Amino acid sequence: MFKGSLLEAMVAHASENKKPTDKQQKILESAIRIFAEKGYTNTSTSEIAKAAGVAEGTIFRKYGTKDNLLLSVIVPFLKDLFPAIAEGVFNEVMTKDILSFEDFLRAFLKNRIDFFNENKEIFQIVVKEMLYNTELRNEMLPFFLENVSPRIAKIINVFKERGELADFPTRTIQKMVFTFIGGYFVSNFVLLPENGTDSVDKEIENIIRFVMNGVGTGKKPH
Template sequence: MFKGSLLEAMVAHASDNKKQTDKQQKILESAIRIFAEKGYTNTSTSEIAKAAGVAEGTIFRKYGTKDNLLLSVIVPFIKDLFPAMAEGVFNEVMSKDILSFEDFLRAFLKNRIVFFKENMEIFQIVVKEMLYNVELRKELLPFFKENVTPRLIKVINIFKERGDLADIPTGLIQKMVFTFVGGYFVSHFVLLPENSFGDEDEEIGNMIRFVMDGVRNRKET
């Protein structure tokens, strides 16, 4: 399963992409290597141009902005590797000592919080571009849904069969959990990144209680 820095993984992926011209290939490979070394924010287009052996104006003519340059690497990467990444995350989380849906949520949240902290710049750029770029949103949202939704539904059905969840349609539970968890990550890492987690375990616990109070199977006593 993929772990660690997305930028480092993108370096390897970009070097295997033979669909661009030689000049585009050099720009993309140079950009992603410098992003990986210095971070996205600390990298200038002039540095990328120098490393790629092209004029800085060439980058602007072909990609428009530094964000668009990064998206030219991110989108193919997501389409090629996201299915395996999603499968790896769910397999890793479910391989732990998971006895309840609450355990699953706790393990999943901890897993993704670590990942988003390590790749905050990339996550921020993708989310912000999807908020304002209609075409990108149309392209990527269905792709995310088709790779995450069936895996989450499978997990929900497992715990419904065990009697751990209320008799609510699986699709509705999936939608509520997906909306809440996705909204939390976007709010915390993109819209309000300056807010610290404080006590991370306590915050995760509060989130889980918020979700479970709506879906827990309230057995009669």
């Protein structure tokens, strides 16, 4: 969880984390630099090969596809930095202005929608790969949950104690919220990415109403 361009952050990360061979390092650094400059879709493997000073066939032999090349940068980046990124996002969202669970959802959704709009191409690739690549899914999902789940649970417990959330087990509320909001992000940015007619603010309010009708008690914070 991060604010800003993931590609720009990965450029710095790749230069600090050297790969076993100079050739591999040059390929990865050239790839993410051009991705950041031109966008993932507008970058060809031939451009990457030329910038790295290697034959295009070398990229295909080492990585197979452009998606795999990007994933070879994304996965170590997330493993190294995701815990700190997640902590930063939740600290940013949970400010003194957050007086209710609705406030938290509103701030969190706005933060993540802005982020996914900024990094739509990368999000689409990661989600599609995790849907179809069992090995990657088994590797990354527990890692995501380990870093996000305890933070969400802590927030849920705060608002349960205030009487804003229904007396369901915290884990149950987590699963309900994760399933709906995660499904919204995947649908909106990957499966059905067409622009809707509703504004972002209106979509956020619709999501909040849907979630709170399911897990809220209807009581307003005092």
